[in-house]
Amino acid sequence: MDWLLRRLADRLGVAPAQAGEAITPRIQFEQPWSQWLLALVVIGSAALIIWLYRREGSAPMWYKMMLATMRIVLVLLAVFMLSEAVLSIERTGLPYFIVMTDDSASATVVDQYADPKAKAAAGALARAAGKSETQATRLAVAQGILLKDNAALIKALEQQHKVKLYRASNDAVSLAEVDRPEDLKKAIEQINGITPQGDQTRLGVALRQVLTELRGVPPTAVLILSDGQTTDGEPLAKAAELAKQKGVPIFAVGLGDPEPARDLELTDMLVDEVVFVDDIVRFEAKLLSRGFPGQPVSIKLKRKLAGSNRTEDIETISVTAPPDGQSKKIEIVHRPRETGEITYIIEVEQRERELQTDNNLVSRVVNVRKEKLKVLLIDGEPRYEFRYLKSFLERDRTIDLKVVLLSSDVEYAEQDPYALPGFPTLKDGPDGLFSYDVVILGDADPGFLNGAQMKNLVEFVTQKGGGLLFVAGENFNPLSYKRTPLEPLLPILLNDARNPVGGGVVVPAFRPVLTTEGASHPIFRFGDDVTSSRLIWEKLPELNWYLDAPKKQPAAFVLAAHPTAKAADGQALPIILYQFNGAGKVMFNAVDDTWRWRFRVGDNGPFGRFWIQTIRFLARSKMLGQKQAEVTTDRKRYTRNQSVQIQVRFPNPGIAPTSGGVSVDVKKKGEGPRKVALKAAAGSKNVFEGVLPQLPEGEYDVQLLPPPVLTGGLPTTTFRVDPPAGERERVQMNEPELRRATAATGGKFYTVQTLGTLLDDLPEPQKVPLDTDPPIPIWDTWPILLLFLAVAAMEWVFRKRKQMV
Numbered sequence: 001m002d003w004l005l006r007r008l009a010d011r012l013g014v015a016p017a018q019a020g021e022a023i024t025p026r027i028q029f030e031q032p033w034s035q036w037l038l039a040l041v042v043i044g045s046a047a048l049i050i051w052l053y054r055r056e057g058s059a060p061m062w063y064k065m066m067l068a069t070m071r072i073v074l075v076l077l078a079v080f081m082l083s084e085a086v087l088s089i090e091r092t093g094l095p096y097f098i099v100m101t102d103d104s105a106s107a108t109v110v111d112q113y114a115d116p117k118a119k120a121a122a123g124a125l126a127r128a129a130g131k132s133e134t135q136a137t138r139l140a141v142a143q144g145i146l147l148k149d150n151a152a153l154i155k156a157l158e159q160q161h162k163v164k165l166y167r168a169s170n171d172a173v174s175l176a177e178v179d180r181p182e183d184l185k186k187a188i189e190q191i192n193g194i195t196p197q198g199d200q201t202r203l204g205v206a207l208r209q210v211l212t213e214l215r216g217v218p219p220t221a222v223l224i225l226s227d228g229q230t231t232d233g234e235p236l237a238k239a240a241e242l243a244k245q246k247g248v249p250i251f252a253v254g255l256g257d258p259e260p261a262r263d264l265e266l267t268d269m270l271v272d273e274v275v276f277v278d279d280i281v282r283f284e285a286k287l288l289s290r291g292f293p294g295q296p297v298s299i300k301l302k303r304k305l306a307g308s309n310r311t312e313d314i315e316t317i318s319v320t321a322p323p324d325g326q327s328k329k330i331e332i333v334h335r336p337r338e339t340g341e342i343t344y345i346i347e348v349e350q351r352e353r354e355l356q357t358d359n360n361l362v363s364r365v366v367n368v369r370k371e372k373l374k375v376l377l378i379d380g381e382p383r384y385e386f387r388y389l390k391s392f393l394e395r396d397r398t399i400d401l402k403v404v405l406l407s408s409d410v411e412y413a414e415q416d417p418y419a420l421p422g423f424p425t426l427k428d429g430p431d432g433l434f435s436y437d438v439v440i441l442g443d444a445d446p447g448f449l450n451g452a453q454m455k456n457l458v459e460f461v462t463q464k465g466g467g468l469l470f471v472a473g474e475n476f477n478p479l480s481y482k483r484t485p486l487e488p489l490l491p492i493l494l495n496d497a498r499n500p501v502g503g504g505v506v507v508p509a510f511r512p513v514l515t516t517e518g519a520s521h522p523i524f525r526f527g528d529d530v531t532s533s534r535l536i537w538e539k540l541p542e543l544n545w546y547l548d549a550p551k552k553q554p555a556a557f558v559l560a561a562h563p564t565a566k567a568a569d570g571q572a573l574p575i576i577l578y579q580f581n582g583a584g585k586v587m588f589n590a591v592d593d594t595w596r597w598r599f600r601v602g603d604n605g606p607f608g609r610f611w612i613q614t615i616r617f618l619a620r621s622k623m624l625g626q627k628q629a630e631v632t633t634d635r636k637r638y639t640r641n642q643s644v645q646i647q648v649r650f651p652n653p654g655i656a657p658t659s660g661g662v663s664v665d666v667k668k669k670g671e672g673p674r675k676v677a678l679k680a681a682a683g684s685k686n687v688f689e690g691v692l693p694q695l696p697e698g699e700y701d702v703q704l705l706p707p708p709v710l711t712g713g714l715p716t717t718t719f720r721v722d723p724p725a726g727e728r729e730r731v732q733m734n735e736p737e738l739r740r741a742t743a744a745t746g747g748k749f750y751t752v753q754t755l756g757t758l759l760d761d762l763p764e765p766q767k768v769p770l771d772t773d774p775p776i777p778i779w780d781t782w783p784i785l786l787l788f789l790a791v792a793a794m795e796w797v798f799r800k801r802k803q804m805v
Contacts, residue, residue: 025090026088026089026090027088028088028775029083030084030775038079042079045072045075046072049068049071049075053065057802057803059802063798070794074788077784077788078788081784082779085777085779087775087776088775094765095217095219095767096219096220097157097162097163098222099165099225100166100207100210101146101165101166101175101191101226102142102167102168102201102255103169103195103196104170104199104231105197106227106731107227108139108196108697108723109356109731110135110136110137110356113257113353114257118753122752123136125141125148128143128148138227139194142226145752145755147188147191151191154178154187155181158178158181158184161765163177164177165178165190165191166206168203169197169199169200169201170200171202171209172206172207175187175191175194176191197696199640203230203239204234204236205234207236207242207243207250211246219248220248220766221249221747222243223251223253223758224251225252226253226254227255227256227732227733228733228734228735228737229733229734231730236737236741237744240741240742243745244744249745250744250745251762252742252749254749254752256731259732261291261731262354263289263291263359264292264297264349266286266287266346266348266361266362267362267636268284268285269283269346271344272366272522273365273620274367274369275368275616276368277336277337277370278335278336279335279336280525281333282332282520282522282525283301283331283334285329285330287319287327287330289321289323292321293323293324296320296321297318297320297348298318298348299318299332300315300347301315303342306340339368340367341367342366343366344365345363348360348361372398373438373616373619374400374436375393375401375402375437375438375439376403377401377404378404378423379405379406379473380407381407381475384592389440390403392607392611393611396608399615403419404420404423406444406448423453424453427456433460434456436466437466437615439460439468441477442473443477445475445476445480446476446481446484454485457486460584461581461583461586462581464584465582465621466621467585467586467618467620468584468587469587469588470586470588472547472592473592474501474545478497478588479499479547488581489581491552491579491586491587492549492552492574493551493553495551497547497548499548509542509544510542510543511538511563512543512563513560513572515561518576521617522617523610524537524559524610524613526609526610540597541599543596545592546565546591547590547591548565549573549574550566550568552574557577557578559578561574576588576589576591580621583621584621585617585621587618597610629715630649631646631702631704631716632646633647636718636719638695638719639721640695640721641694643691643694644692644719645690646676646678646690646691647678647687647688648664648678649687649688650687660680664690668696669700669701670698675705676690696721697721698720698721699720701717701718702716702718703715703716
């Protein structure tokens with residue numbers, strides 16, 4: 001009957017079914033009869049006709065029955081036409097099947113499964129997506145589920161559904177729709193092109209969005225490929241209530257390991273770029289831990305052997321891993337014995353089933369030097385501070401000392417091999433001011449410097465990167481330097497500075513207190529670590545005088561302060577502080593009796609360490625200034641929603657480009673470089689800055705591009721972009737959430753090992769009504785009329801042949 005009705009529909013010009021559609025022709029009546037009347041007429045007429053034909057003539061019974069049948073057909077045709085029969089065409093479509101793939105940042109995780117079968121299953125799915133087992137990220141596993149065996153899953157679903165593919169993280173974004181086999185190629189391309197880009201996982205929001213978009217046509221089911229972790233918005237199980245109301249079951253494949261993540265990570269390695277042989281070098285880093293709270297872990301300091309990829313262990317320490325989500329500062333101290341550019345590595349031991357191991361180490365290139373530092377020591381009188389400092393620096397093998405003592409006679413410079421007759425008049429040359437690394441300016445009358453010499457000293461600091469140390473005195477330094485070219489170099493403001501012993505006031509003995517920065521600063525490293533250094537500091541002899549300078553420059557860093565005296569703003573009175581001035585550093589020491597720190601220990605104790613470490617700290621600016629340019633970023637580690645600020649600095653402004661801009665290459669590991677233009681910073685000729693907006697996760701290298709033409713290697717730096725905090729903190733598969741969502745809707749939960757029964761478990765698809773074509777009248781058509789006349793004529797002819805009435 002269906003075949004006949006379809007042929008009739010074709011003859012009547014009914015439009016054929018479109019892709020994914022089906023048509024169902026039916027006979028309906030515009031003027032239907034009631035059932036009892038229809039039965040009475042048809043049955044009564046048939047009975048009467050048969051009774052009459054049985055009584056008529058002498059024809060064989062079969063002949064009579066044939067004629068009776070024809071007469072009954074005429075009755076049925078009459079009822080058919082009187083009921084105004086029409087052909088009704090109903091159209092139905094294939095139901096939707098929804099596939100949602102999690103593309104949040106946590107999809108980059110390569111899980112270290114405890115179960116070898118789960119690891120093998122994940123690796124096999126990753127290979128199906130064209131990835132290796134080491135690249136078996138959660139996204140690669142999800143892609144493998146969809147693409148395995150040439151997308152067999154999608155092909156099977158497409159036979160009875162319209163398959164709609166979404167990626168879901170911040171929200172649901174449509175990827176492709178597969179209605180016909182020819183749509184499969186595009187869908188495969190879209191699946192292969194999915195990249196983890198969501199900074200949050202909002203599975204509940206995404207599911208509700210999809211169900212709302214399809215509110216007129218509920219899908220057969222929803223398949224979710226995710227770890228189940230919702231970092232923002234409505235939970236998945238809550239949104240599943242809407243799916244339950246609509247009768248839409250949720251099937252979920254859990255991606256990842258349900259056990260808590262395990263990971264040890266080192267970040268933010270800090271160490272001076274230039275250090276000296278036998279100097280105490282402090283290496284700092286941050287240790288982050290997940291899955292190992294309170295457990296002892298071993299951390300090693302290594303160095304890379306020159307000319308090879310092999311490393312050598314230097315120091316090893318054991319620390320306790322911090323609680324999950326917290327960081328712990330670690331410190332390793334080392335005294336280098338060899339010179340050169342050495343790559344130092346801090347590495348935390350690898351533990352079984354760590355989430356990733358490429359973050360277990362950080363490295364830095366350090367320039368270790370042995371050459372002597374040229375120091376110029378200037379003072380007015382041979383006070384104790386000058387005498388002991390001069391004596392110590394003369395004996396130190398790493399210092400090349402020259403001294404200017406203003407109160408000395410002419411013979412002093414001839415008799416003392418370290419003495420100069422006066423302040424250097426020349427800038428350049430072996431005896432010029434610029435040949436020195438550090439100038440220590442004691443309690444000297446500024447009148448001994450002419451205008452050109454003061455200008456040279458300013459240029460020595462700001463242009464050449466030299467270090468300048470003002471050591472306070474009761475006569476001249478620094479109060480006499482007010483309104484001289486040297487005043488702007490001071491990290492203190494002279495307007496309110498005073499000598500506290502004026503008028504016969506006695507200063508109580510005191511021991512400066514270290515600020516937070518000072519406690520970890522290298523100039524106060526008297527022991528092998530912060531704790532031992534602090535203990536030594538707290539036992540130092542007290543000091544008897546200081547210069548009262550209550551206000552500091554805004555950019556100055558205070559390292560030590562008075563324990564009781566306060567500045568006008570309530571802050572502790574600064575005693576030792578420094579600031580950057582152009583390419584160099586300037587320090588101010590408000591005391592003049594550090595020589596007291598020699599008590600019972602001599603030069604080899606805190607006094608000697610303080611001064612040699614201070615000189616080296618100030619000299620590093622000039623050492624670094626030998627580099628023609630340096631590239632830095634404002635941080636070493638970012639999250640994807642943070643901008644990266646890149647800065648290029650030329651220590652010597654004379655070689656900075658005058659075009660107003662420079663360019664750098666920013667290269668993500670495994671990808672090609674990206675050229676970024678930097679512009680000159682406001683008010684600066686030697687600093688160039690630029691900002692990169694949100695970058696994808698990964699390791700990045702930044703390299704300065706010529707021009708300007710630089711000698712030696714091009715300056716570089718590195719930084720790292722991590723997923724947003726929410727995506728990093730909860731990376732284990734949330735199996736309970738996925739199970740709740742599937743159970744509430746009548747679906748099912750699978751792992752990478754159990755999804756083989758997925759197709760068999762899906763519900764039978766239900767055809768979706770689309771619309772009904774306008775009815776086509778057939779009761780008053782010529783074929784029906786001709787059929788009626790033909791049957792009537794045949795019945796009349798056959799009756800007459802047997803001479804029946």
